[in-house]
Every structure is written in structure tokens, then in C-alpha cells.
């Protein structure tokens with residue numbers, strides 16, 4: 001069996017570890033997360049890595065370099081998912097990293113090689129994202145302990161249920177001296193590579209994102225008896241804002257999405273009195289994102305006052321834009337050239353990645369591989385075996401280029 005086929009089979013096997021029988025969802029600190037960590041650890045060990053689970057639930061593996069205890073080059077991605085996920089977002093990056101390690105002779109590199117399967121990149125369970133990589137980067141915020149999931153379980157309790165001691169969380173921190181950099185391979189999650197008929201790309205930077213919980217409050221009432229001029233319909237107001245988010249985002253070249261919206265009390269014959277919804281806003285440059293955020297806020301206030309509603313927003317996640325390291329980018333470029341693409345494409349990532357957190361302790365760069373139709377965060381996510389094959393070769397060559405440069 002080829003390495004690429006092995007990785008695709010392993011993605012299928014990981015996709016079988018889901019909390020839902022009908023679709024893939026594997027969230028932070030769930031029983032499925034524990035099972036996925038165990039399976040990934042067994043593959044790390046087969047690749048010659050010694051393994052441990054860190055105090056944040058990240059699954060780690062390490063291969064020593066020419067002498068024990070050298071600073072490490074970190075490779076990896078995440079193994080948590082969004083609801084009804086595809087099987088390659090994150091997971092393929094972890095498996096590519098393990099396979100690169102399996103191709104390296106232990107003790108042969110001028111640095112140690114570590115692979116990490118981050119516990120939480122998506123933020124599906126607790127709303128805020130990058131919890132695994134932020135623990136590793138020492139940018140943890142103790143206020144997060146009281147975040148709750150939909151069942152009301154706090155992050156603190158979820159750590160304990162998983163068998164982790166919250167008091168030991170600081171032990172996940174990696175000192176900058178213990179690392180030389182972080183390289184991540186990931187599916188593109190957009191159509192640029194496919195449209196350009198190319199397989200791989202260098203990532204130049206990652207878009208800065210902010211996420212909010214929004215609430216529009218009006219007054220519930222009888223759908224038959226309440227005349228239009230007396231209504232304070234929170235859903236019509238929220239809907240106007242959803243359309244404004246799209247209009248303003250398009251007009252100013254940023255990316256705005258309302259991904260969740262719930263109307264209360266939710267009766268077919270009741271005017272909605274309250275709507276809870278979300279906003280995800282991102283852009284290549286933080287200033288552009290924040291300028292549109294101010295316009296969205298203005299639009300919300302105008303809609304609310306015109307319709308007799310009350311509008312509130314609470315920020316639940318913020319990760320500012322980060323630029324990939326030039327030397328590590330050049331190593332990725334050498335990797336891509338080694339598979340015969342002499343002038344690699346380079347562009348910024350619209351999606352968020354663990355590098356946004358890891359950059360606090362070590363420089364990072366990323367390799368993108370093409371995905372079918374640019375589709376991601378959907379079960380139709382797909383990759384071609386040939387693209388996985390060249391991604392693996394390019395990733396290995398990037399690691400060897402960094403070794404040669406030291």
C-alpha cells in the first residue's frame with residue numbers, strides 16, 4: 001500500500017470515532033477525543049516516536065535528534081471537528097506529520113522532531129477556539145475555565161471528566177528555547193488551488209478573526225392578533241442584520257458569516273421576542289476587519305432603534321492576523337519545488353489554524369494542499385490521493401531543507 005493510501009485509510013478510521021452515528025462530530029475533551037488520541041498515539045509509536053498526552057489533552061510524540069534533548073521542530077494539526085464535519089480538516093495534517101516522522105531516521109537530524117495533535121482548534125464545544133494550542137503557547141486565560149458547553153458542563157469540569165487536572169494546565173506550556181519552529185500541512189478549505197490547477201501552496205499569513213454572540217430582543221406576541229405597526233419582532237430585525245453583514249462584508253472585502261441563529265420562544269404562531277445569533281468576521285488585515293465590525297454595530301443599532309428592539313453583542317473569540325515566518329516559508333517553498341513545481345503559489349489563509357496561537361512561542365509556516373471544490377466544514381470534503389502523495393513528499397523535503405540549513 002502507498003503512504004498516501006495509508007493516510008486516506010487512517011482518515012477514514014478517525015472519521016469513525018464520532019459522537020453521532022450519522023455524521024462526524026468529535027469535540028474537545030469528549031470520550032471520542034480520548035479514543036482518537038489513543039489511536040493517534042499508536043500511529044505515532046509505529047512511526048518511532050515516544051508519546052505522551054500533555055496537560056491540555058494535546059497528543060504529542062517525539063523523536064530525538066543527533067543528541068538527546070535538542071530543541072524540537074514541531075509538526076502537526078488538530079483532531080477536533082466542527083459539527084457534521086469532513087474527515088480531512090486537521091486530521092490529514094496530523095497524519096501527514098506522523099508519516100513524515102516515519103520517514104526520518106531517528107537520531108539523524110540536527111533538531112528533535114515532535115508531532116502534535118492539537119485538542120481543540122475549532123472551538124465547537126466551548127465557543128472559543130485554539131484551546132489546545134493556546135495552552136502550549138502559554139496564552140491561556142483562566143477566565144476560560146468557566147465557559148460552558150450546551151449541556152452546561154464547564155471547561156473546568158470537562159478537564160476533570162477527561163482525567164486531566166486543571167491545576168496542571170500550565171505544564172502544557174512550551175518554552176520558546178525548546179522549539180525551533182512549527183510546520184503545519186492542511187487542506188486549503190477554499191478553491192484557489194483547484195481554480196489554478198495546482199496541487200500545493202505556501203501560506204503567507206492567516207486571516208485575523210473575531211467571533212461574537214449577538215442578541216436581538218423585542219417582544220413576543222400573538223401572530224394573529226398583533227398588528228404590524230405594534231410588533232417588535234426580534235427575528236425580522238436579526239434577519240435585516242444578517243443581510244447587512246453580507247452586504248457590508250462584500251462591499252469592504254472582508255468575510256462575515258452568521259452561522260447560528262435561534263428564535264425564541266419558537267412557536268409557529270408566536271412573534272419571536274428574542275433571537276440569539278452568531279457573527280464570525282475575518283480579514284487579511286485586522287484593521288479592515290475592525291472597521292467593518294464598527295459598521296455592522298452601527299447598522300445593528302439603527303435596525304434596533306427603528307424596530308423598537310434591543311441589541312447586544314459579546315465577543316467570544318479573537319485571534320489577530322499572523323504572518324508566516326520567511327525562513328520557514330522558504331523551506332516549504334523548497335519542499336514544493338522538490339515535487340516539480342518550480343514557482344509555488346503563495347496566498348493567505350482565510351481559515352484559522354493552530355499557528356495563530358503557536359506563533360507566541362515559535363515561528364511557523366504552512367503548506368496547503370488542494371481539496372475538491374474548495375469544500376470544507378462539510379462531509380463532502382475530499383482530497384485526491386495524488387495530492388496527498390506530493391504533499392507528503394514536499395512536507396518531508398521541507399523538514400530536510402531545514403535540517404540542511406542548520
Ligand code: GLV
Pocket residue numbers: 121122350351352353
Ligand atoms: C477554523 O476552521 C476556522 O473557522 O477558520
Ligand code: MN
Pocket residue numbers: 082089122377
Ligand atoms: Mn476547521
Ligand code: MN
Pocket residue numbers: 078089090121186352353
Ligand atoms: Mn483545520
